Amino acid sequence: MTSEPAHEQPDGIEESNNVRPKEMSSFGNSSRRAMGIADLDIETIQWLSDDLKEGFALFDADDRLVVANPEYIRLHDAVADILKPGMTFETLLRTMFARGVLHGATEDEEEFVANRLRQHRNPVGPLLRRLADGRAFIIKETRLGDGSVICRENDVTELVAAKEALHESEERFKALAEIASDWFWESDAQHRFTSITMSQPLALGTIQGVLGQTRWELVGADPVNDPHWGQHKADLDAHRPFKDFHYSFVPPTGMSQHFRVSGSAVFNKAGLAIGYRTMPKDDGGRRHFHVSGVPVYDRSGRFTGYRGTSREVTNEILTERRAAVAHQRLLDAIEAMPESIILCDAEDRIVLCNSATYTRLPWCKTLLEPGMKFEDVLRDIAFTGSVGAARGREEEWVRECLERHRQASGKREYRRTDGRWVQIAERKTADGGTVVIRADITDEKQKELEREAALTQAREENRAKSTFIAHFTHELRSPINMIRLLAEKLAGRSGKGELSAAQAEAARSINQAAEQTLRLVDDVLDMSRIQVRKYxxxxxxxxxxxxxxxxxxxxxxxxxxxxxxxxxxxxxxxxxxxxxxxxxxxxxxxxxxxxxxxxxxxxxxxxxxxxxxxxxxxxxxxxxxxxxxxxxxxxxxxxxxxxxxxxxxxxxxxxxxxxxxxxxxxxxxxxxxxxxxxxxxxxxxxxxxxxxx
Structure with missing residues (x-):
């Protein structure tokens, strides 16, 4: 409906009898006095209503407009052109409907006019009207003894907007409270819980079992003998705000054990989920909580209690402990490495070094401290004279090393002036830092040089062997060809009867063996040529x-x-x-x-x-x-x-x-x-x- 009873009036809107001037009191309740509008002078009514801060209009018994003050006309600016004496109230309604002045009118015109006329002729209380431009009015109508009606209207747009904003804020807070992981609580001046709002099962038992108790009573703590709880109670007694007060306890048997668990899925090599890995539980099922609160005072400044939030941080505490253990293990592993390891942050400042670093770079011990620039370490190394490539060109060597260090794209090796070989590997970390691993590879380098020397010698020997075989097989071809030709001549005489059958067969065998030997010689010759890449x-x-x-x-x-x-x-x-x-x-x-x-x-x-x-x-x-x-x-x-x-x-x-x-x-x-x-x-x-x- 466009106009509805305003039984719950916005704060600050007073009843019509309280705002009517004394001179207008005769227009009050008909039970007090009945009189007609003819008993008053119209100019007097107009004069009295002009100074009113609310809209005022008088309609006679026939519902025709008699008087409308400037505020009423301003409130009805969309139809101000028809607000003339003699205009009927029905005409006003139909014009407002036709011009789309009303907000959200769901009835048709006839239904709207009939309903509003019934309210106008038989007023029962304030009405709230919303206009299409967003404004909202409170309408108060009073019917006089002669059938005339006084209409008073107040612009309550800001008040209605503030009330709606407050309602929306309350709904938003309620929704957030329902989905938040925190608990919202209130306590009285003796620090006993009076209210708890939460969306998750309560870790301390039922809400009814918590109300009326103090925080230390719930967990069985003794503020007198426990300094941690004693300080917390002292802050409460002094009405000081507090933030993230940490406490823990082991819930007794039978108490609610519902709480959030964090974890991650576990997959096999084929990518199929095979289970779930959860966070490890604390020893004995201990639960951890953080609580924050601020003191609350009434209008007179009297302390009435506390209001605050509480959340369970068991998973966070366990995660921090596991991370601390993993961090210590990492540090122990780095410390046990025989290589020198330096970790730099994104600004190229040293974060940590292991003991091997101080052993291998004793002259840089004063520089290898957290917070020092890696460039300073390089410059100190260059000017010690321990790196042959840096002698006489120290600054240039530092620039070259810094360029490779910032790229951190691989490994490099260099030989020190004392003959030892060093390998440096650098890699970027996810946060933009750099890991520098410096290893002494003198033994490995010596073995590599020995292997290369042995391989070179083997290649030379193989080449010499192939060359010898090539020359040797070449020399074999001539006598083998001679044997083959003689065998062919002997076999040719068998047709003339100069050789017996056995002799002829022997000649053919000699020829066949010579051909096979010649083919073998060709194979050896070709293989040696291929091996020495001369084929x-x-x-x-x-x-x-x-x-x-x-x-x-x-x-x-x-x-x-x-x-x-x-x-x-x-x-x-x-x-x-x-x-x-x-x-x-x-x-x-x-x-x-x-x-x-x-x-x-x-x-x-x-x-x-x-x-x-x-x-x-x-x-x-x-x-x-x-x-x-x-x-x-x-x-x-x-x-x-x-x-x-x-x-x-x-x-x-x-x-x-x-x-x-x-x-x-x-x-x-x-x-x-x-x-x-x-x-x-x-x-x-x-x-x-x-x-x-």
């Missing part, structure tokens, strides 16, 4: 399918009674960009190795496929699945894909897959060995397809 590669475009076919024919020709070789090359195989001689040696070595381990009537499968820019060549033989140890040995010289040779053809010959793997690396490929589920051994050569021309 010459001449890349060119190679038709891989054609080369695979030629290598299979060459490998089969070396074995008179070898297994069948099946070739399957993808139509889109294309070309590779590699050294043809190396590729040929590589493929023959792989296929020959497979043929020597495949049973005599078996089949070696050679498959070549391509995917995108990659090509794979598989050579699969069925001579038995090797163990993991056997696969690991296949890349060693003279090892083949069968641990136990299945036939005489499987005798170790040459460098086997060792030379093949080395050649694959030289042409940019990769060789690997696997044991497929179907059995046997599979050698896989991976190559890059040549770009199309």
């Amino acid at each position: 010459e590669v001449k890349p060119q475009r190679i038709d891989l399918a054609k080369l695979i076919g030629e290598c299979c024919v060459a490998a089969a020709g070396d074995l008179n009674d070898g297994p069948e070789i099946a070739i399957e090359c993808a139509p889109e195989l294309g070309f590779v960009h590699a050294d043809e001689a190396a590729m040929r040696r590589l493929l023959i070595s792989i296929i020959d190795n497979a043929c020597r381990t495949e049973p005599e009537y078996g089949c070696v499968r050679v498959t070549a496929t391509s995917t995108g820019d990659r090509i794979e060549v598989w050579v699969h033989e069925n001579g038995g699945a090797p163990s993991e140890a056997a696969i690991d040995m296949l890349m060693h010289p003279f090892e083949h894909s069968s641990v136990e040779p299945a036939s005489a053809r499987a005798r170790p010959f040459g460098f086997g897959l060792a030379i093949a793997s080395a050649l694959a690396g030289e042409i940019g490929g990769l060789l690997s060995v696997t044991a497929p589920p179907e059995g046997g051994t599979r050698v896989v050569l991976r190559l890059m397809r040549a770009a199309s021309e």
Whole structure:
């Protein structure tokens, strides 16, 4: 409703009979005296009402306006143009409704007018009216004996706003009190609790059990013999405010044990929650509290008690204790470290140093104190002459060290003038500080130098060995070729009848052994060239399918009674960009190795496929699945894909897959060995397809 009975008037609004001038008393209660408006002079009424601080209007028995003072017109400024003598009260209502003057009118116009006219003609008490512009009025109407009505209106906008703000503040305080972790309490002049407001279960028992007791009575403390409680009671007796008074106690059996617990979830390696880790409980279930309060006085200045807040801090106390233990453990660990450790804050001032720091930097002992600048420590080190790199350029050395120190991005090493080596590692902390770890690495450095010297010597020896082998194998080629040529000539005479069958067979065996020896010499020579990085590669475009076919024919020709070789090359195989001689040696070595381990009537499968820019060549033989140890040995010289040779053809010959793997690396490929589920051994050569021309 736009106008409603104001039974609970805002403070400061007086009844109409108290504000009416003496001259207007004749307009009072009709039970006192009945008279008509004709008995008064209209000008007198107007003159009397003009000085009133409240709005005043007089309507006759027909509800027509007789008089309206300036304040009434001001209060109705939105309809001031119609406030003329003779205007009906109904016209005033309809104009206000039509112009939207009223706030939150929920009725239709007819319902509003009817309700308001009924209130106007039969006034029962003050009404509160709110306007659309935010103003609020208290309306008091009095009906006289002749049926005329006196209307008085007061602007109570500020008063209503203050009351609403107070109500909102009370509601806000109530809401905060309900969700706050603190307890709100009040006590009387004898420090006994009179009120407790809280949202959590009370740690001291029920509220009814707490009221009427003092704080020390609740926890069983004795202010007379306990100085801590004695000082607290003295502050209360002196009416002094207090803040965060700390006390603790162990709740007796049966007392409420409801309290807040802090913790964190625990996850396994897969990220699944497997439980919850809570804060450790204090020994014996002890509870800790902080309480604050201020004295309260009445209007006469008499002390009436205290008002304040209390909160449980058990979790905070336990956290602080655990943090203190962890901090001490950290300090003990830092102290036990053999390295020098310096911790600086965000302003590069020293926070702490361990004992090793004072031992390793005795000349800086006076500077290595908390609060000193790290720059001063560096400058002192520079001018002691202990760092060779700083001699004669001390300030420049300090600037360089400070730059690296501020970046704190890694480790650095330097050699002192006494020959010892020092490693410095610096890292930033989360709060912007820096941790400096200074370690003596002389022993480690000496071992590293010895290892580097041994490695250099081994490389030189290996290079000398490879060079010797290269020269030695080169010298072997000439006599082996001579033996091979003589064996061929002897074998040629067998057709002329100059040699017996046994002699001819011996000549062929000599020739075959010479060829194998020559191939072994070539393998040794190529391996030594690869090791000393002198193997010459001449890349060119190679038709891989054609080369695979030629290598299979060459490998089969070396074995008179070898297994069948099946070739399957993808139509889109294309070309590779590699050294043809190396590729040929590589493929023959792989296929020959497979043929020597495949049973005599078996089949070696050679498959070549391509995917995108990659090509794979598989050579699969069925001579038995090797163990993991056997696969690991296949890349060693003279090892083949069968641990136990299945036939005489499987005798170790040459460098086997060792030379093949080395050649694959030289042409940019990769060789690997696997044991497929179907059995046997599979050698896989991976190559890059040549770009199309």
